[in-house]
Structures are given as C-alpha cells and as structure tokens.
Amino acid sequence: MPGIEDRIADLERRLKQAKALKQQQVARERAAEKKRRRSEETRRKILVGAVILAKVERGEWPKERLRELMDKALTRADDRTLFGLLPVPTEAGTQTGPSVETAGAPRAG
Secondary structure (H helix, E strand, C coil): CCCHHHHHHHHHHHHHHHHHHHHHHHHHHHHHHHHHHHHHHHHHHHHHHHHHHHHHHCCCCCHHHHHHHHHHHCCCHHHHHHCCCCCCCCCCCCCCCCCCHHHHCCCCC
16 A cells, blocks of 8 residues: 555646646647637738728729828838839848838737
8 A cells, every 4th residue: 555655746746747738728728819819810901901902993992092001001122012112221121020010019919
C-alpha cells in the first residue's frame, strides 16, 4: 500500500497535468477567437471596399474623391500603384509596414 506521501505526489502530478491541459485548451480557444475576429475584420474591409467601388463605377460617388482618400491613406508603393498613384518618397527607402492610416489602430484582442 503506497504511503501518504506517494499518494500526495501522485495527486500533485495529476493536478499539474490537468492544469497544463486546461491552459492548452484556453490558449487554443483564444487563438481561434482571435482568428475569427481577424477574419471578420478582413471581411468587413472587403465589403466596404466593394460597396464604395460599386458606387464609383455607377457614378454615385466621385472617382476623384476616392482617389484623394487613397492618396492620403496609402503609403506603400505597390498599394499606391493599384490606384494609379505615384509613390510617396520616404527617407529610408520603401515602406514595408501596413499601408493604410488605420493599420496602426489598436486591434481587438
């Protein structure tokens, strides 16, 4: 018959294992939630862009206004090229970070 100390050690070991499993489960749930939120945010951006582009194409929104907005918001040369905008000169060369001005806004999460 195992002694009380052996039994306590076994219970402590099992408790540590259970805690580790719980932490892994919580971490997986957080990661899944974060991924879901990122997907939703991306979908919102795509939908907003699609609506605005459709309005521009139908003449309901001035094309020049969209161009002005994009000129102010975009900093990466490849992003600016998509809208026929000239690259923005930078001191350190090309911009490698997020392009739009809202990219630095805090993310939910």
